[in-house]
Amino acid sequence: MLDLHVLGTSSARPTTERAVSGSVLSTTEGLVVMDPGEGFQERFAAARRHLRSVGGEPRLRPRRVGAVLLSHGHLDHTWGLLPWLQTSGLDGRTEPLEVAGPVAASTFDRLLADGCDAALDGEEPSDLLRQVQQWRALGATSERLGFPVRWRLGDMDGGRWAVIEDDGRLVDVVGAEWSPAGWAKVRFTPVASSHSVASCGWRVDHAARQGKVDATRLEPLRLTEDERLLLFRQGHLEQGGERIELDRYRGPGTPSLSLVVSGDTAAPGLVVDGPAPDLLVHEATFLDNEHEKAVAHLHSTSSGAARTAVQSDARVLALTHFSARVTDLSEVLQEAQAVLPEDVPCVALVDGDRLRIDAHGAVEHHRRRDGGWTVTRLAESRR
């Protein structure tokens, strides 16, 4: 199950209805915060209050957050991180947290040479290493927060990522894919994107699960205990010249699930490799009438986002990160639908929406209402 709570759908300038970026992804192994822009912790608390008021799961307990994924350093995607970290410390959090995001290649070189406190001169004001330095100076260290924090910064062009320990020491140069310690089924992969600063989208994959072996169906085989152990260990067994395959005795399993969230990007810009995602959440800052502005600022229009969805073979497209000038979401939808094939559903998100991929790959859209949710089924189970 992957359940994305979208807590802000405006671009850099908030409106009366829309806050800046910030989402919480609920998985079977824990929670993931994505792009916490300003005011994130209040929006996170409001989402928890709504969930409590309507009962049921998930509860979105902040202590279950194991990772923060940043798409780039623009402040509408990062400015809410430090206050939330500090509140987590005040709330007595002890669980470790890892924060990941991309930096420029030149920043990465300096990081490798001089560690986390490397001097940055010519780099962008919003460079993520500069922000990590500031956050640490303002108290975002394991010692001050009271829980272990690690930073994972990457150079997308070079495919190089590094983990920084709390004392600013570079621990390791690592691969781009990762999972928080102790998580076995959920993996994060940065996805190349194209923006005015170093950027990436994030792909989240939940591994498939094999069906359970039905022991009663094995009984007629009259296996000895040793044969049984061997069958489970190697998945097959030779018995009397016949080959027994364990998989034939399994009940139905569940497929792998995947979600891609774009961050800010031009379109074309996001390069989604690997299996077709169940859901693509893509920025759509502008409408077609501001196409040139989208090109100039390396943002997407909703039709551009739809073209990326087609290229990525996404099963469902959800649009977000709207400019303050976008007041009618039906226009956003129309422009995307004009590009999308009929069998690819699309939603234009509002603050508080949920996108839920269940264990079988069915995708639902949940919109908040008093006392609960209005649920729309977007895609059926994938068997």
Ligand SMILES: [Zn+2]
């Ligand atoms: Zn933005």
Ligand SMILES: [Zn+2]
């Ligand atoms: Zn941006």
